[in-house]
Amino acid sequence: MIRAIIVDDDELCRTVISDLLKEVDGFECVANFGNALDAFKFLNENEVDVVFLDVEMPKMGGMELLRNLQISPLIVMITSHDEFALESYEYDVTDFLKKPLSASRFLKTIEKIKKLLVESAEVKKSDSYIFIKSESKLIQIKLEDILWIEALGNYMRIHTENEKHTVLSTMKEIESKLPSSEFIRIQRSFIVRVDKILSIEDNYVVMKNKEIHIGKAYKEELNNRLNFL
Incomplete structure (x- = not known):
């Protein structure tokens, strides 16, 4: 129901x-x-x-x-x-x-x-990995390997250290499959893994080979989640 x-x-x-x-x-x-x-x-x-x-x-x-x-x-x-x-x-x-x-x-x-x-079969959740559907097979991706996830129209692209995977899904759907303690939404089209953030400069999150703008609506939550000294 x-x-x-x-x-x-x-x-x-x-x-x-x-x-x-x-x-x-x-x-x-x-x-x-x-x-x-x-x-x-x-x-x-x-x-x-x-x-x-x-x-x-x-x-x-x-x-x-x-x-x-x-x-x-x-x-x-x-x-x-x-x-x-x-x-x-x-x-x-x-x-x-x-x-x-x-x-x-x-x-x-x-x-x-x-x-x-x-109809959320494209992404299956577990404690340490997810499965994504690629053509006729399921591919396992370790959560610890994910750098960031971006929305591309009706698709989501998952970026890992060495690969990119594109799945038919929505931001809400894939966000619900990820542990909130490890991942955070930083704008409408991007989710990042918190422990993969290298630095924050002005209004940008710096990841490996990528700078992602922080959306105004998400900045306060990001600041609350970071472990400041």
């Missing part, structure tokens, strides 16, 4: 989404909230697969909630204003729905969520 929550100060919108989810097989709305503060507390204590999140709310808006989240559920942003779409994708949201909600458009989002959560 795919666990979802709804966060929107508009009670009618929450009701519409809840009713639509009841018509979809495999989804369960485990909670809905009229403000982001209560949702933030819930997400810190409970696991969910997807959050339907309004952009504009009193006290704490949807963007602020995303900036403070330590977990990575799929996020579907909801708003009446198109101008928020570009900013929301800085956080690698799964989809963006405009009010008033269209049932047909909502169902397309549902199918996208199912694909991301259910």
Whole structure:
């Protein structure tokens, strides 16, 4: 069962989404909230697969909630204003729905969520390695050998000390397969292995033969993770 929550100060919108989810097989709305503060507390204590999140709310808006989240559920942003779409994708949201909600458009989002959560056979997780699917075979990659991972459209490229591997996947999907204690997202399109960082200069992470720009939304989390003296 795919666990979802709804966060929107508009009670009618929450009701519409809840009713639509009841018509979809495999989804369960485990909670809905009229403000982001209560949702933030819930997400810190409970696991969910997807959050339907309004952009504009009193006290704490949807963007602020995303900036403070330590977990990575799929996020579907909801708003009446198109101008928020570009900013929301800085956080690698799964989809963006405009009010008033269209049932047909909502169902397309549902199918996208199912694909991301259910069809995730390309990357298999273990404690010290992952398997990636390459044509008709599975290739084992040790986590300790990974330098960084970058998004290339619908594909992800995994860079190791000596090789590059390209797999059909998403940033959210592959991030969920990696131990958060060893890897960190530093911008929309890059995940790096923390112990492979050679230095940080201005707004760039320096890796072996690579400098990667640090996204504004990810800089604070990176600073918190580094072992400063």
